[in-house]
Amino acid sequence: MCKVGCRLPRLCLSIEVVLRNTRVLRTRLPVSLILLTARPTGFNKMFGTSRELSLISRPRGKQRLKRQTNNALLLHEPRDKNFLLFNHYFSLVCPISSLFDSGQNPFRSYVSEMMASSRLLFLCVMNMSASDFRKNDGSSIAPLSFQTEAISEISEEPCKITNPTIVTFDKPNNGPSIILSTSLYPVEDEVLLGIILLGITSSWYDPSSLDLSHIDGSRLLFQSWAKDQGLDCPSESRIMTRIQAFLVPSMVYCEVLSLAYLDTFLENAVFPSSFVCPWTGVETSVFSCLGRIGSPIRRKRSLVRTTLQDESGISQGMAYMNSLNEASLWENQMHRGQLPKLSSIEDTGDIKALLIHFRQLAHCYQLGGCLEPYCAFPELARARLESDPAARLPCDGIDKQSQLLLGIALDILNTLETIPDDCRTIATWTLVLIIAGSVLGKIKAVDERQFMSEQYTFNRNIERWGKFVLQSLSRIYQIIGLRTIQRAITLLVEVRSHIDFGTAPGDQTE
Template sequence: MLKTTRSQWRPVPRRNSRAGCATCKARRIKCDASVPSCLNCSERNLSCPGYGRVLRWKEKHQVTQSTASEIDAVRNLSPNTFQNDAKTKELVGASRSDPHLNNGEKQYSPGTKFRAIPPLPTDDDSSSSSPISEEITSPSVALRGDSLVVRSAKSETIPLWPSHLRSLNDRTVLLMAHYFRKICVINSCFDSFANPFRTEIPALMTTSRLVQCCILSMSAAHLRSARPEWSFDSLEYLTAAVSELMIEVNAVLSGFSFSTSAGQRLDNALLGAIMLGMTTSWHPSSGLGLEHISGSRALFRTWIQYKFDDGRKNEDNWSRLNFYLGLHAYWEAMASFLIDQDPGQLDYLHVAFTIPPAQVVTVHPWTGVSAIPWLYLAKVGCLVRLKRNLTDLGVRGRCSVAKIAASEYPLKKLEEEAWTLAGQIMSYSVPSDEQIEDTFDEHTSKSHLRDLARCCQLAALLELQRSFDAVHEQQAVLAWISNSFGHAANAQNCTSLLYTDTIRELSLRILRLLSNVPTNSGTQALHHLPLLIAGSVLLPHIMKESPNAPLRIAMARSEDLKETAIFSTIDLWRKFVMDRLTSLQQTVNLNGHLKIRLLLQEVWARGDALTRDPQLLPAGYLHWIDVMEERGLQFFF
């Protein structure tokens, strides 16, 4: 009979996982691995993430640290983290202080000019950092307890979190880190400490829950495109932002008074409406955000009346007016090609022509060196849609309401407005390099910004020429190209040209300008609309040169032999457009660029089919707006 020892019957002790939940691991404390929630998370009223392995994700072909490590890195940020950052060598003290946390500090607002200071001295160069902390290019940021703070020029500590966010949770910290690391980059044509989305807009979080919800909403929506588990957060913050916007608007409408607090609420409501309108499309199945545009127009008119009707025309008001005007001009330019509306709806933007000319042009994150080219592009979009509805050139199933509205607009009046607008577009002069203020972004030069403004001019003229063709206007457009760029057709010989020759010339001018801008330029965030407009006419029946075209047009396309060798055919130009859109999609990581690619591919396929069988559809019917609506490829970002 076998004998058993006492040690053989000793029960095996249960061993808990050393990993624990992600929250305990991030805090570097022991986790009891209780189910469904560990004791540490329960005591702190935190949502326990569980004990599964934390997934890693790729960005730019590099595997970053896990979510828990990222949170730990953000919680250990210090001023030393940013000392060697090229974008934050000069720090900006930019924040509205919370009255509950920092009484008596100076209040800031959009458009405020901030004085740059050198980096804070450090006694310890061994501060811990991580890939996220090295990429967050905000002012000097640190965590003090549960408060994210900014150090200002006077070495004072300014809270960046409002009082209603005292209990800072890990997901909120990660969203803010993603905002500074990624959103500030893709949401502006330049990125440095001078970027308002990096300094002035986050500073308003200390006083505005609406701005705070908008920032967290867009950050979660962008994260969702790569990590679906953020979908709930993005919709939750979007819903909260809409609710906060309703509260602010109701406060403005009910007993608005010309007081400092009322003016601040008006600022918050206007900025929140714009941010919501421009980023709603980032969320899945949430529409394009165009439902906010009419309300934002009304708020902007109220803001102008409040700031300028009582003789308050100080420098700060002009600066803020220029900021809000740029946001609206870009928004209207994008929306004008998507909705049917009277061009008079945009008259409120004419305030752009009343702003006193500045000796130095401040670069705007959404419009570059000026809002005026984008305003012209917005008016062109309205006129083009009206013309296609009026002459029944659009999709046959287009809404009858749009056709009825267009029928009340005389064709002759429409054409007169179009060519008056064309003259205004050609009379606009792009600021010189000496007039443009430095952006402190090594990837975005002044020449890139000037080329962007020229592309907007050319794109507006291209759409006008495509919808309102007239011989005398062809002469004026080609003469303007000759004076502005050189090597264009002689205006005296333009009477023998087809209107497609002018369209082709405008399209290739846009693509040449964009081909000179590197893909790492910050201006590429605004290249999508010029790329679409210029790329949509890369069609055989348009790009085929007419037999009467003067030799100088052909010479213009061969001024650079290397360029001609690369881009001498339609296929190569199409490849260039697709490559740029692919680069944009990889950089920005939003669904809109994919829709533009699909839209252009469909337009090109139909254009190629017209070459094989011209009886399928008259050439004038093929326009990217019609294909977009027919295929449901509306985009907005």
């Protein structure tokens, strides 16, 4: 406990250290004002009351007595841009950046401690806060200014890795010198986290940006960092430390968001399932498989658009089979994967983020990871029907493959519907909602005049779940406020309208 009764003394100390040591943020504001305005949910329980906080405020001069009499006046003091963004980060950005919000939230603990000694990470956090603060104001340049400074700071890091350092060793007895060229450079945790945050939050301000400009740099830094951490050894599996288990899923999340995946990505690393990742939930390995499945699917779709052979002379048929085999590998891993037991997972300390809900979300990731390849490769769907006929949703008027796709999509939506509306896991529903919603959009309503009441019920059921998808996405937009969610809603509505009018949706569902 610190002197203000703080139950998170490291966070309290970090705020003070950041303000004192970071040259970007040099204000004369008392620490009590910082803590009063940087209020997360349940502030008084974690940090103490305003009266307790006033004990560490020591204003000088004639205003001292006045400030101690009415602490509320502190909230009306002039506050500069950096202070406002710092406040916004702790009060609003931290809760929406993590699937749980408590003292265990890495953005309140690890990140606040790390940016106290890292100007680079501080700039990245300010960019993160400014992007969220000004996300609905396209004319604001605040996010761009912090982003520019952060990129300037981080631009030297990849060069230290790609440009080898010449090291000379003199042999004894006047022997010839040995000249070694090495690119070994220890990538700091703060540097890696900084570039990941830049990539992930780039679309917060500009929804057309999918952090592709940061991918190459972050991959280079990540590979070097993983090597330094001993996570790239193919001969042995390693259990990650807590900080590693925060950074690696962050990179996985960044890769999946950018519709890409690092091919040589810690093949033998064991993602710890003993605690919840703020980005991906309880099973990062499932989320990473979901990202990997997208690679063969995109290659298959690119083959559909061209009839030419690729540069290596491989025919379309061979390229298709390669994509099919890779997709089959990941589909099999998703379908047969085992989720961790709830008793083995560390509690998040957040009553709005229960472990059972994280496990349900991981199950939806698994289903989505199977549904995607079934949509892209009919062979995989037929194989699943042969091995598991009960997976389909029987209905006259649609083929068996569509019944399979619909059955899995409704399984996802039924699972999500059981999760309470105020659960924080909703922040990562977007991907599986789009996957399931796209399947609903492709199912054309059966002709009720030719069939019985079952078809009428079927059509109404599809309409209900379609509304559930759009309502869930709208709720996510209200919570997070990112315009990329609006684009997803527009996409699904357009897909549905194309089906209703009997026109082909083309590549929009991709």
